[in-house]
Amino acid sequence: MSNPALADVPGPLLVRSAPIDDPGALLSLLPQDDAFAWVHNGDGLVGWGRAAEVHTSGKGRFAEAEQWWRDLAQHAVVRDEVGTPGSGLVAFGSFTFSDDTEGSALVVPEIVVGRRDGVTWVTLIGLGITATPPLVPSSAPREPSGATFSDGAVDSAEWQQMVAEAVSRIVRDDLDKVVLARELVATLDEPLDVRAPLARLAEQYPSCWTFHVDGFFGSTPEMLVRLERGLVTSRVLAGTIRRTGDDTRDLALAGSLARSSKDLEEHEYAVRSVADALAPHCTNMFVPETPFVLHLPNVMHLATDVTGVMRNGAGALTLAASLHPSAAVGGTPTAEAVRLIGQVERLDRGRYAGPVGWIDARGDGEWGIGLRSAQIEDDGRTVRLFAGCGIVADSVPADELAESEAKLIPVRDALRPRT
Numbered sequence: 001m002s003n004p005a006l007a008d009v010p011g012p013l014l015v016r017s018a019p020i021d022d023p024g025a026l027l028s029l030l031p032q033d034d035a036f037a038w039v040h041n042g043d044g045l046v047g048w049g050r051a052a053e054v055h056t057s058g059k060g061r062f063a064e065a066e067q068w069w070r071d072l073a074q075h076a077v078v079r080d081e082v083g084t085p086g087s088g089l090v091a092f093g094s095f096t097f098s099d100d101t102e103g104s105a106l107v108v109p110e111i112v113v114g115r116r117d118g119v120t121w122v123t124l125i126g127l128g129i130t131a132t133p134p135l136v137p138s139s140a141p142r143e144p145s146g147a148t149f150s151d152g153a154v155d156s157a158e159w160q161q162m163v164a165e166a167v168s169r170i171v172r173d174d175l176d177k178v179v180l181a182r183e184l185v186a187t188l189d190e191p192l193d194v195r196a197p198l199a200r201l202a203e204q205y206p207s208c209w210t211f212h213v214d215g216f217f218g219s220t221p222e223m224l225v226r227l228e229r230g231l232v233t234s235r236v237l238a239g240t241i242r243r244t245g246d247d248t249r250d251l252a253l254a255g256s257l258a259r260s261s262k263d264l265e266e267h268e269y270a271v272r273s274v275a276d277a278l279a280p281h282c283t284n285m286f287v288p289e290t291p292f293v294l295h296l297p298n299v300m301h302l303a304t305d306v307t308g309v310m311r312n313g314a315g316a317l318t319l320a321a322s323l324h325p326s327a328a329v330g331g332t333p334t335a336e337a338v339r340l341i342g343q344v345e346r347l348d349r350g351r352y353a354g355p356v357g358w359i360d361a362r363g364d365g366e367w368g369i370g371l372r373s374a375q376i377e378d379d380g381r382t383v384r385l386f387a388g389c390g391i392v393a394d395s396v397p398a399d400e401l402a403e404s405e406a407k408l409i410p411v412r413d414a415l416r417p418r419t
């Protein structure tokens with residue numbers, strides 16, 4: 001067998017999707033173990049159990065996963081009475097930022113519940129015919145307790161020096177932009193029940209995509225690529241300002257963000273990198289000339305929605321692979337920026353800033369960038385939170401540190417007990 005991962009699945013998967021009555025909040029259905037999530041404004045997909053999975057690594061991690069997925073989909077026996085993106089056979093996935101770390105995976109759950117445009121459905125996946133289990137809210141998740149936060153390997157003073165170093169390298173080596181990240185380590189009293197922070201994130205950041213795949217969770221505002229029925233969309237973010245909590249002041253800040261030449265320049269690099277990567281796959285591309293300001297509870301971003309029409313039959317995962325790493329998380333030019341990250345950052349990004357999302361058997365799917373995110377370590381009590389900032393020639397280290405703190409707020413708050 002050329003693909004050893006496929007050998008783990010002893011026969012063709014039987015897949016059945018059917019509409020159901022609305023069972024309430026998708027996240028409330030999740031059991032504690034082997035739970036997968038991708039929700040946005042109440043819609044999305046949740047899943048649990050493991051019907052099939054593949055783990056890949058290295059430069060070929062996307063292509064290998066895509067090949068496995070095609071083989072699996074080709075051999076599956078599917079009865080899909082819903083016929084919408086995300087119904088039928090579906091996998092959740094998460095990929096590492098770097099070519100050099102382990103941890104990329106696609107996982108097909110045994111049960112998936114989806115909601116989209118007012119239609120809710122369940123998909124059962126397995127090796128035999130099974131009855132639909134009762135879809136009722138599971139017991140309330142255990143709230144996290146006792147979280148204390150400390151710096152990772154690099155403290156905040158060192159990180160600012162790192163930013164200064166990156167600024168001088170940008171000037172010296174003629175780079176345009178490099179994204180530098182830092183981590184914060186949370187330690188909890190007992191192992192984290194991830195459903196608690198997921199519920200909080202989905203509640204507080206409904207316009208973001210709240211996700212969980214194998215211990216990597218968060219709520220990202222950035223859609224690397226969505227492919228649905230031939231329409232390709234990408235939401236590019238770059239250029240950030242912290243919110244103050246005072247609406248009038250925030251409105252004035254939004255205006256200054258939209259006029260800031262530093263932020264507009266940083267944004268332009270990110271939009272270009274996405275438009276260039278999508279161009280070979282798309283016709284009728286639309287790249288707006290001016291960004292809009294995306295308001296989130298903790299920060300505001302310059303944002304651009306790039307759209308196009310798929311022209312070569314590539315699936316969503318192939319598109320994600322050709323976009324990763326965009327300038328929003330790598331830099332410009334990409335290869336030099338990624339090299340500089342490797343030289344100065346002193347952080348194993350793991351799956352932070354990598355693509356996270358889902359794919360269906362038609363190749364439709366949504367892949368967000370794994371930002372505003374955290375990784376639960378094997379002990380269950382240690383959680384690594386990540387945040388990064390785009391550094392350009394006139395970046396100021398203290399401002400970037402403050403920006404990274406603001407980006408850590410969503411997950412940090414979600415690890416505190418509810419007040």
Ligand SMILES: C=C(O[C@@H]1C=C(C(=O)O)C=C[C@H]1O)C(=O)O
Nearest residue numbers: 237238239240328387388389390
């Ligand atoms: C890298 C992150 O965010 C990215 C960097 C941004 C910036 O530098 O302005 C804005 C949004 C994201 O594209 C992060 O949240 O960790």
